[in-house]
Amino acid sequence: MSTGTIGRLVRDHGFGFIRAADGIDLFFHRSEIEDVSFVSLQEGQRVVFKVSLSPKGLKATKVKLLKK
Numbered sequence: 001m002s003t004g005t006i007g008r009l010v011r012d013h014g015f016g017f018i019r020a021a022d023g024i025d026l027f028f029h030r031s032e033i034e035d036v037s038f039v040s041l042q043e044g045q046r047v048v049f050k051v052s053l054s055p056k057g058l059k060a061t062k063v064k065l066l067k068k
Helices: none
Strands: 002-010 015-020 025-029 046-054 057-065
Touching (some): 015 046, 015 057, 025 046
Parallel strands (some): 025 057
Antiparallel strands (some): 002 015, 002 046, 046 057
16 A cells, blocks of 8 residues: 545545655545545545556555544
């Protein structure tokens, strides 16, 4: 699993971007959020996720909030 920060949310379309610890921005869809609702996410929150390959490139899957 990788770690990163919610960088940008596009709430009206149900997706966002995560800035991974290595600096890469990854797309994620609301259906990939596992432990909270998409509407409760905030930019700047730390997350853990799996990196997967999609037809359009790398994306974040199995996204969960990082527990403190």
